[in-house]
């Protein structure tokens with residue numbers, strides 16, 4: 001592959017001088033710090049948060065790398081996955097000129113971020129069984145195409161995208177990046193692309209602490225790619241994009257992989273039980289195979305079931321207006337009690 005990262009990055013970004021923070025210019029830990037206009041007395045909170053946090057989150061990356069099978073220099077941390085999604089678009093796509101390819105039905109943020117940046121979005125629908133239409137995707141690639149977003153396991157459908165198909169897209173896209181969003185990878189047996197990144201210079205992988213790690217409120221997303229691309233993302237991010245409280249909590253608790261393993265096991269088991277129970281109901285037409293912590297379920301009349309559940313203060317996601325998801329609700333897997341509650345309600349539902 002003759003991939004050349006410099007050629008897909010917007011020219012003005014290659015030449016711009018990034019903001020240089022106090023913590024960039026002096027990286028030592030010991031001393032009397034009178035360089036960042038911090039409050040030396042302390043904080044208005046019981047714990048002290050008066051010092052700016054590490055702009056590159058080195059301590060967390062050291063701990064994430066062995067868990068994910070990569071080097072710390074291959075990791076970018078963002079304020080949720082939303083941040084690397086936005087940054088990769090701003091890094092590569094010239095507004096009103098370049099385009100990205102997305103594969104609906106899929107996660108909404110790719111299109112929103114592109115649209116905010118006035119970047120054109122090409123949509124190539126998934127097939128009926130929610131797999132890649134490889135020929136149509138390759139056909140749609142043009143010289144102005146910079147990014148192709150592939151979500152696997154896909155949201156809102158829940159299924160894994162066929163690995164061979166992803167590899168074919170990677171092989172056929174030399175002048176842009178394939179972004180593989182693995183937000184739900186922890187719930188599946190499918191191997192991540194992260195350990196293979198050295199073989200794929202044109203791939204960026206997204207993962208998150210919001211799902212299997214149960215840390216959605218901390219807002220911590222991860223992007224993994226070659227060192228050169230990570231450096232460019234660091235160049236354009238806000239200097240202190242990961243706040244100090246998030247960094248501290250992560251460093252203290254990242255060894256708690258038992259929580260992740262146990263909650264994945266519990267939720268995957270609950271998913272299986274919920275799917276079995278739902279499949280016995282006459283109002284349910286289809287339950288789509290899921291490798292994530294949710295189920296896409298097709299009903300005879302999804303909107304009516306959705307409204308009924310809302311009345312009972314039980315909230316699922318109505319995806320029935322989404323292409324290829326007609327009459328479907330996306331149901332996050334709850335605790336055993338929550339799933340039983342949901343089942344009791346849908347069993348009592350009268351159309």
Ligand SMILES: *Cc1c(COP(=O)(O)O)cnc(C)c1O
Nearest residue numbers: 080081082107155183208210221
């Ligand atoms: C939930 C989710 C994310 C994670 O978003 P955060 O901003 O990290 O909370 C990313 N991609 C997909 C497809 C998701 O469903």
